[in-house]
Amino acid sequence: MSWFRCADPRPGAPTRLVCLPHAGGSAVFYRTWAKEISPAVEVHAVQYPGRADRMGDALVTDAGSLAHQIVDAMAPLVDRPVALFGHSMGAVLAYEVARLLQARGDAPVHLFASGARPPHDRGDDRVHERDDDGVVAELTKLGGTDADALRDPELRELVLPYVRNDFALIETYAHRDGTRLDVPVTTIIGDADPHVNEAQAARWAEVTDGPFALTVLPGGHFYLADRRADVIAEIVRALDVPAVP
Template sequence: MTWFRCAETRPWASMRLFCLPHAGGSAVFYRSWAKEVSPAVEVHAAQYPGRADRMADPFVTDAHQLARLLAGAMAPLMDRPTALFGHSMGAVLAYEVARLLQERGSAPVHVFASGTRAPHDRGEDRVAGRDDDAVVAEIVGLGGTDAEALRDPELRELVLPYVRNDFALIEDYAHRPGTRLAVPITAIVGDSDPHVTEEQAAAWGEVTDGRFALKVLPGDHFYLVPCQSDVIAEIHRTLEVPAAS
């Protein structure tokens, strides 16, 4: 099973944007981006194992291993300049993938790190070990999942195992010394995100020797849903590609 979903193939595109979802997320989270992003960009969204059309695939339980698998899956798609966008857990994975790609001589041109603390400044909150109701409450509180859907026992039974796996994966993640990133990073954060402050988001500048920018948009942890157009505009501006007409 392939690791990336491309809602709209663009053989003419000058650049590829790889999007990595949050904990409990899937490739469908980025499906609407293809319609709004520049024709010069082809969007590929990661589909982690154990969910959606990969429900039968075994979970990956280690963030560094997941980053290696993602980087390997990207290798055949690196025939043009590449940027990475990751939200929450996906931002940390994007950073680790970028380090691996840089080591292999195919560094991305930019990393967009959305809605999370820097890799070397992780929080102490533990959600993975809580009971089902508490895990659901955390997801609903973040604003990324429909609360009504999670009240459906059958759906909850399908969703909770991979949500719990993702929380454990990112909560067990530890930054390791090694390749220092030279890739420019843009950190983007909602101004009322309960899990990351502007100051914490700014610490992303400490993990790269490349340029760093911080963008603050209105909203909570999932600010990028109502602010999708603003996020995509920031990507266009940063990557210097023409906006969609």
């Protein structure tokens, strides 16, 4: 099964944007982006194993392994300049993907890290060790999942294994020395995000020798659901591509 979903293929677009979802998320989160972003950008969203149309594929339990598998699958995409956008767990994975791409000589043109503490300042969260009600409570707090729907026992049985896996993957992640980025990094957060504050987000500047920018938008952890147009405008500006006519 393919690792990427591209809702609007654009053979003539000079730039590709590869988007990495949050914990418990899937490629569908980015489905509408293609219609709202510049025609000069082709959007691809990563579909992690173990969910949606990859429900039958084995979950990946280690961030480093997952990043390597994503990079291997990206080989057909790096014939054009590639930018990376990751939200929450996806931001840290995007960072690891960026390091691997740079080491292979295919450095991304930009890394956008959304709603996440930097890879070397992860904190000590242990949501994956909670019972099911505790995991659902965290999802409700962050605002990314309909908690009412997860009261359905059958839905819980389907969804919670990969949600818990994702929380374990990112909460056991440990930053390791290795390739240091020299690409531009932009961090975007919501001003009321309980997961990351502005001071923590600013430390993303420490992982690159390239230019750094920090943007704070109104909203919580999933600020980008309501501020999608602002996020896309920031991406278009940073990539210096034409806006949607």
